[in-house]
Amino acid sequence: MPYVTRNAEGEIAGMFEQLQPEMAEEFLPDDNPEVVAFSERSDAALADLQDKIKQDWL
Structure with a gap:
């Protein structure tokens, strides 16, 4: 993993475990700096979203 899609600026916009024909065909290794940064973000x-949901339920 992963196959990636990129936005207009060339940044990773999504990652997929499997090839997505005509959408995510570029494969990058898990330890690629772009993949690591995207995963961290x-x-x-x-x-953050989970925290907001928890606050809404309290």
Whole structure:
């Protein structure tokens, strides 16, 4: 993993475990710096969203 899609600026916009024909055909290794940075940003955004959801339920 992962196959990636890129935005207009050339930054990773999404990652997929499997090839997505005509969408995500570029493969990068897990330890690629772009993949690591995207994963870290995604994890942080998910944690923030989970915190907001918890606050809404309290």
